[in-house]
Each structure stands twice: as structure tokens, then as C-alpha cells.
Amino acid sequence: MQVVLTVPKLACAACVDTIVQAVRQLDPQAQVEGDPKTKQVRITSERSMGDLGQALAQAGYPPA
Numbered sequence: 001m002q003v004v005l006t007v008p009k010l011a012c013a014a015c016v017d018t019i020v021q022a023v024r025q026l027d028p029q030a031q032v033e034g035d036p037k038t039k040q041v042r043i044t045s046e047r048s049m050g051d052l053g054q055a056l057a058q059a060g061y062p063p064a
């Protein structure tokens with residue numbers, strides 16, 4: 001399943017790294033791409049959108 005989340009606090013490549021780590025803790029197989037320009041994070045994972053959103057929120061990047 002692929003989800004696209006908008007993360008207003010996504011500002012730079014370091015933010016992307018933090019988000020990637022947070023998602024990989026939940027699902028080591030997940031594919032994660034973030035774009036600071038569009039504030040969008042694209043995640044391919046078997047985990048639910050709710051779980052993914054919660055992982056981002058806990059890392060300090062709550063989805064809008």
C-alpha cells in the first residue's frame with residue numbers, strides 16, 4: 001500500500017532522514033521518500049495509514 005502524507009514541518013533533508021528512521025522502526029521494509037518543497041512524504045508499507053501517521057507524530061512531524 002502506498003500513502004502520501006502532508007507534513008508541514010518537513011523542511012530539509014535532515015527532516016526526511018528523521019522521518020525515514022521513524023517509519024523504518026515501525027516497518028523495516030518500508031520505502032519512504034520525502035520532499036521538503038512539497039511537504040509530502042510518500043510511504044510504501046504494509047502498515048496502516050493510522051500507524052504511519054502516529055509514528056511521524058511521535059518523531060515530531062505530525063501529518064496535516
Ligand SMILES: [Cu+2]
Pocket residue numbers: 010011012013014015016
Ligand atoms: Cu529539517
